[in-house]
Amino acid sequence: MKTRDDCLALDAADALAGLKDRFELPPGVIYLDGNSLGAKPRTAAARAAEVIGREWGNDLIRSWNTAGWFEAPSRLGDKLARLIGADEGEVVVTDTTSLNIFKVLAAALRIQQRDQPSRKVIVSERDNFPTDLYMIQGMIDFLEQGYELRLIDADLSLEDALDADAAVLLLSHVNYRSGAMHDMARVSGLAHERGALVIWDLAHAAGAVPLALTADGADFAVGCTYKYLNGGPGSPAFLWVAPRHMDHFWQPLSGWWGHSNPFEMSDRYDPALGIRRFLCGTQPIISLSLVECGLDLALEADMQDVRAKSLAMADLFIELVETRCADHPLTLVTPREHAGRGSHVSFLHPEGYAVMQALIARGVIGDYREPELLRFGLTPLYLSYADVWDAVEILRDVLDSRAWDKPEFRTRAAVT
Amino acid sequence: MKTRDDCLALDAADALAGLKDRFELPPGVIYLDGNSLGAKPRTAAARAAEVIGREWGNDLIRSWNTAGWFEAPSRLGDKLARLIGADEGEVVVTDTTSLNIFKVLAAALRIQQRDQPSRKVIVSERDNFPTDLYMIQGMIDFLEQGYELRLIDADLSLEDALDADAAVLLLSHVNYRSGAMHDMARVSGLAHERGALVIWDLAHAAGAVPLALTADGADFAVGCTYKYLNGGPGSPAFLWVAPRHMDHFWQPLSGWWGHSNPFEMSDRYDPALGIRRFLCGTQPIISLSLVECGLDLALEADMQDVRAKSLAMADLFIELVETRCADHPLTLVTPREHAGRGSHVSFLHPEGYAVMQALIARGVIGDYREPELLRFGLTPLYLSYADVWDAVEILRDVLDSRAWDKPEFRTRAAVT
Numbered sequence: 001m002k003t004r005d006d007c008l009a010l011d012a013a014d015a016l017a018g019l020k021d022r023f024e025l026p027p028g029v030i031y032l033d034g035n036s037l038g039a040k041p042r043t044a045a046a047r048a049a050e051v052i053g054r055e056w057g058n059d060l061i062r063s064w065n066t067a068g069w070f071e072a073p074s075r076l077g078d079k080l081a082r083l084i085g086a087d088e089g090e091v092v093v094t095d096t097t098s099l100n101i102f103k104v105l106a107a108a109l110r111i112q113q114r115d116q117p118s119r120k121v122i123v124s125e126r127d128n129f130p131t132d133l134y135m136i137q138g139m140i141d142f143l144e145q146g147y148e149l150r151l152i153d154a155d156l157s158l159e160d161a162l163d164a165d166a167a168v169l170l171l172s173h174v175n176y177r178s179g180a181m182h183d184m185a186r187v188s189g190l191a192h193e194r195g196a197l198v199i200w201d202l203a204h205a206a207g208a209v210p211l212a213l214t215a216d217g218a219d220f221a222v223g224c225t226y227k228y229l230n231g232g233p234g235s236p237a238f239l240w241v242a243p244r245h246m247d248h249f250w251q252p253l254s255g256w257w258g259h260s261n262p263f264e265m266s267d268r269y270d271p272a273l274g275i276r277r278f279l280c281g282t283q284p285i286i287s288l289s290l291v292e293c294g295l296d297l298a299l300e301a302d303m304q305d306v307r308a309k310s311l312a313m314a315d316l317f318i319e320l321v322e323t324r325c326a327d328h329p330l331t332l333v334t335p336r337e338h339a340g341r342g343s344h345v346s347f348l349h350p351e352g353y354a355v356m357q358a359l360i361a362r363g364v365i366g367d368y369r370e371p372e373l374l375r376f377g378l379t380p381l382y383l384s385y386a387d388v389w390d391a392v393e394i395l396r397d398v399l400d401s402r403a404w405d406k407p408e409f410r411t412r413a414a415v416t
Numbered sequence: 417m418k419t420r421d422d423c424l425a426l427d428a429a430d431a432l433a434g435l436k437d438r439f440e441l442p443p444g445v446i447y448l449d450g451n452s453l454g455a456k457p458r459t460a461a462a463r464a465a466e467v468i469g470r471e472w473g474n475d476l477i478r479s480w481n482t483a484g485w486f487e488a489p490s491r492l493g494d495k496l497a498r499l500i501g502a503d504e505g506e507v508v509v510t511d512t513t514s515l516n517i518f519k520v521l522a523a524a525l526r527i528q529q530r531d532q533p534s535r536k537v538i539v540s541e542r543d544n545f546p547t548d549l550y551m552i553q554g555m556i557d558f559l560e561q562g563y564e565l566r567l568i569d570a571d572l573s574l575e576d577a578l579d580a581d582a583a584v585l586l587l588s589h590v591n592y593r594s595g596a597m598h599d600m601a602r603v604s605g606l607a608h609e610r611g612a613l614v615i616w617d618l619a620h621a622a623g624a625v626p627l628a629l630t631a632d633g634a635d636f637a638v639g640c641t642y643k644y645l646n647g648g649p650g651s652p653a654f655l656w657v658a659p660r661h662m663d664h665f666w667q668p669l670s671g672w673w674g675h676s677n678p679f680e681m682s683d684r685y686d687p688a689l690g691i692r693r694f695l696c697g698t699q700p701i702i703s704l705s706l707v708e709c710g711l712d713l714a715l716e717a718d719m720q721d722v723r724a725k726s727l728a729m730a731d732l733f734i735e736l737v738e739t740r741c742a743d744h745p746l747t748l749v750t751p752r753e754h755a756g757r758g759s760h761v762s763f764l765h766p767e768g769y770a771v772m773q774a775l776i777a778r779g780v781i782g783d784y785r786e787p788e789l790l791r792f793g794l795t796p797l798y799l800s801y802a803d804v805w806d807a808v809e810i811l812r813d814v815l816d817s818r819a820w821d822k823p824e825f826r827t828r829a830a831v832t
Contacts, residue, residue, distance in 0.1 A: 045468050
């Protein structure tokens with residue numbers, strides 16, 4: 001049976017412990033929602049002041065050149081590439097995950113249209129993050145070219161879904177609800193064997209688990225910089241394309257920034273070679289610039305150390321919840337096997353919404369997802385083992401005292 | 417013949433003069449590029465510090481509710497509506513102008529597909545801002561439904577272009593090069609008479625000229641917040657849809673934020689009623705928040721006063737350039753008639769690129785557009801008549817002394 005002193009001992013031996021002070025977290029808060037919105041790097045405020053004061057206010061339009069605004073999506077992309085097993089020139093930071101799904105899905109369908117035009121099925125999972133499904137539905141509806149969406153669920157396995165009609169497989173690497181993680185190499189290999197291309201949504205994976213896009217044979221990937229990469233609320237997303245696909249197709253969101261020579265002001269779109277053709281319109285420079293603060297911190301840590309601490313914290317969290325809150329109806333939905341999960345842990349509780357609100361009121365910030373799901377993100381860069389202990393103690397107290405059983409904790413907020 | 421004292425007298429009588437101090441401009445700079453990137457409101461730095469410090473850093477994920485992040489695109493849209501002749505609930509601030517063109521063009525084509533399916537031509541202008549044309553080309557190429565782009569130019573009039581095949585007319589209200597402005601009511605009326613729907617790109621018009629989207633019969637509009645609205649570099653764009661079209665179509669970039677009930681986490685896209693269905697993915701909250709600083713300043717001014725000062729400054733600028741720089745090969749390309757122009761003035765000069773670099777080196781910041789075009793933005797909120805005088809004096813000196821004729825002014829920067 002573990003004690004809080006055991007946790008303190010783990011913290012004393014933690015190679016990543018020094019990074020916690022590089023983030024600024026409010027006093028009295030144990031933040032277990034870095035899987036939804038990452039914490040603020042201490043450098044963010046100064047960087048924003050520089051972009052707003054010097055780059056915008058003083059240098060004005062000249063900053064497109066002097067502050068490197070034009071190169072920023074690629075410069076940040078090159079840094080991010082190191083965290084996802086990709087190379088320089090293969091990643092851009094731009095737009096939103098939803099929009100980037102549209103771009104890479106369009107590119108993937110075009111490749112299949114050329115090579116295997118009879119394949120008209122886009123495969124995903126019913127419990128994939130909804131926006132992934134919505135973007136697929138929007139494209140199918142818009143194209144009117146006979147595509148259909150096929151969803152893997154309790155009644156349909158991945159293996160069965162990948163039949164001779166499957167054009168593209170779009171999966172989240174780590175599931176936003178359960179935290180379950182796919183084996184990227186195995187699934188990519190299976191998709192290719194069956195003739196499908198594979199798009200990975202890394203929203204809950206980038207910065208959370210070691211990734212090897214190239215080695216694992218992925219075709220396309222998109223992801224988020226404001227969760228485990230700590231880029232700030234709604235910071236621009238990223239997009240990766242395997243070099244073998246990069247220059248073959250002009251994706252339909254073909255704005256000026258993706259043009260081969262945008263300042264020539266030609267009336268005809270001519271896509272840039274390489275990853276830049278996946279850029280579209282003018283990016284939100286201030287939000288984009290702050291992505292670098294989070295990336296620089298992530299790059300200071302070894303992803304293998306991050307993964308080891310993430311798994312150890314999650315193991316600890318699960319063990320403590322299952323022992324210290326054993327009298328309460330909490331059901332673990334995250335896979336126990338290390339290889340099968342990402343960096344957050346989810347439990348079901350019949351009063352999940354109210355329990356989470358009561359936890360938040362006590363300073364333990366996780367989040368809630370319909371139905372009944374309590375999510376706890378375990379972010380190695382700014383959480384300690386003692387934090388995990390303390391969070392479970394507060395959870396236990398909230399449950400033992402039925403502190404959640406109050407009207408104010410049952411009232412749904414606009415955003416859950 | 418005007419003198420600098422005449423300009424000072426105009427400034428003394430200027431009802432908008434007090435707004436200049438609400439912006440922070442670098443010393444020694446006369447900023448004539450607010451048509452490309454607006455100046456920085458003094459409130460921007462403090463607002464950014466608040467969003468980064470309190471909303472992100474301290475309140476973290478709770479700010480989706482407590483800081484109103486979820487409502488921000490609509491709240492800002494409602495403010496912006498007052499500047500463009502629209503009503504509450506008709507505008508959102510989101511994504512980029514390029515992406516918003518894609519959304520409204522998709523919606524417009526869907527309406528025509530239902531009502532007049534034989535119309536397959538999208539009409540625009542050859543000298544429209546390139547990204548508008550690129551987005552149309554991307555959509556046509558992607559859809560493979562027989563659409564084509566028809567460009568108005570020296571050989572094809574608007575009247576001739578709007579034939580029985582024309583589905584949609586997409587125009588910039590104010591041309592990014594010449595500053596020429598369309599008569600929105602007349603052109604919208606003509607388009608409707610010919611059976612086409614009309615999309616207005618207001619990038620160079622919003623905040624620059626009075627607009628009356630509803631009264632003038634527009635169908636859709638998009639535009640930019642970082643030019644005359646001073647929202648900050650690359651700040652999110654806006655999108656307006658006439659209420660008569662709003663709820664009829666599901667646009668294809670159908671991400672979570674446009675869902676009727678996004679936190680239900682349904683696997684099926686069900687679009688929100690109203691303008692919110694034109695939202696897609698998570699927005700860059702810091703850049704988005706700063707849009708409000710610029711909007712609040714714009715709303716302090718009466719748009720009729722802004723227009724009167726803009727025209728008076730441009731008349732003065734043209735008169736001074738044509739008299740004091742008369743010996744130099746400068747050709748006005750902006751229409752002289754007030755009703756036919758926006759808020760920037762452009763001259764051709766055979767050495768335009770080098771002339772602009774020499775001007776910038778002397779603190780007069782305008783910009784250059786291929787080929788040969790010098791652009792000067794006249795922004796009433798933070799320019800004085802004396803600024804106009806001083807800018808022309810420096811232009812005259814640069815031309816008289818051939819200060820532009822140096823190798824360093826001929827070397828093209830990455831971004832022009």
